[in-house]
Amino acid sequence: MAREHARILCRIWRDAEFRGLVTDEQWMYKALLSQATISNAGVIAYTPGPWSRLSADMTLERVEAALSSLAAKRYVVLDEDTGELLVRTFMRNDGVSSNGKVFKNALKVAQQVQSDVLRRVLAAELRKVGTDDANRAAAELDPDAAAPTPATVQSGNSTSDGNAVQKKSERPEKSCGVGEGVGEGGKSPSVVGSVSSNRRRSDAMSTRAVDKAFAEFWAAYPRREAKKGARVKFGQAVKGGIDAATIIAGARRYAAYVAQVGREREKIKIPTTWLNNGCWDDELNGPVVAQAPKPTGNPADWLRDRWQAADAVAVARVLGERYERPDLPVHVEGKDAIAVFWRTSARLWIEDHRDAAMAKLAQAAAA
Missing domain, CATH: 1.10.8 (Helicase, Ruva Protein; domain 3)
Known part of the structure; x- marks a missing residue:
């Protein structure tokens, strides 16, 4: 049966991380929560086209960009291969885990999820609920994961990003300063610098x-x-x-x-x-050497165009520097999310060096 209402907690606006999202990301998150077809497990079919028509001035490109950013920040988990999207903390924040009959249905529909990625995340979320039936369902969804210890099991009243405020003690360690990991019991691995030549033999994986x-x-x-x-x-x-x-x-x-x-x-x-x-x-972390367009015309216009194109390499060359890309956080997955991460990183770098670049451009123009 389709839902008739959505639960969005008022304290969402006291969550600094949620307030840190841009308008499109906040709109997209609330749009997902209020879809009639979202299951009690927080899973919904990935249909960006219809979602882009929920507002007169919304576009498909903006919807896809918002979803990519939400995925990078772990508000949602998306599997494009199976066409499934999960609002990660839905069961705990929508009151599902505290309603026996509804929660029973949530466990049932969670078992029907096709995506292995989503099943693992759902299992992690169920372990935070901490009840016997939730732990049994988690073991079925992700049998290869270790059972939770009492220290890592969270109360069903715990909250998380988006539509509620999570307690500071329950928040996971962040990797590379961007977003949250799936589990809250330990640190997420991070990708650093060049590839390490050290390898460890995999334990007889099933x-x-x-x-x-x-x-x-x-x-x-x-x-x-x-x-x-x-x-x-x-x-x-x-x-x-x-x-x-x-x-x-x-x-x-x-x-x-x-x-x-x-x-x-x-x-x-x-x-x-x-x-x-x-x-x-392969070592691919170094900046890509490309022929940067030469500054012409009004310096402010040129710099604005470079920002729009996320062309930090060109701006770095004006400054006589080399643009070094930041390490890619391990939880940023998918082609679109990765592209958003690199574009945002380049634009932030340009913004940080704007004044110095303007001074160089003005100096070159006067020479």
Whole structure:
């Protein structure tokens, strides 16, 4: 049965993180919460087209950008392969976990989720509820995860980002200063500098565990072709002693590199080739060297155009500097979310160096 109302707590406006979202992101989050078709588990079909028509001046591009940003900040989790989207803290914040009959339905519909990524996140959320039935459901959704200890089980009244304020003691450690991790029991791994040559042999992973890891790899990789062959190569690499997390991190770096240079699809390595050549060890974190357009015309106009294009490389060259990209947070997943992260990072860098760039441009114009 479709819902007739949505629950948005008034204290949402006391949440500094939620207030830190831009208007489109806040609008999108509330739009998701108030969809009649969202399940009691917080899962809804990914339909950005219809959502873009919920407001007269909204566009598909703005909806997709808002969703990508919300995903990067862990308000939602999206699996484009299965077409499913999860509002991460829905069950706890919508009152689902405190209503026996409704919560029973939520556990049932959670089991019907197809995405392995969403199932793992749902399991983590259920472990925070902490009841016996929630823990049993979590074990079925993600049987490979360790059972929660009493220290990590949270009360069903705990809150989180978006439509409520989470207690400070319950918040997870942040990785690279952006967004939140899925679990709240420990630190999220981060991607740093160049690829470390140190590898650890994977502990005899089960087929199901390898399938889950491959699903993460597939979601991160920028060209999705020959999936069956890629699964075979991925499994061979893991069996051969390469940590699955190392491969996934490498795929995220490659996707970020491809997004920054604007590489055409035909020039992106197909997954089987990338895996067969061990490209997870490629060092791609350095800034891309490109021919930057020379400053012409009004300096303010030129700088504004560079900001719009997120072309921090061009501005850095004016300053005689080198633009160094920040490390990509491990939880920023998917081509769109990665592109948003790089674009936002470049624009912030330009804003921080605006005055110095204007002075250089004025000096060059007067010479």
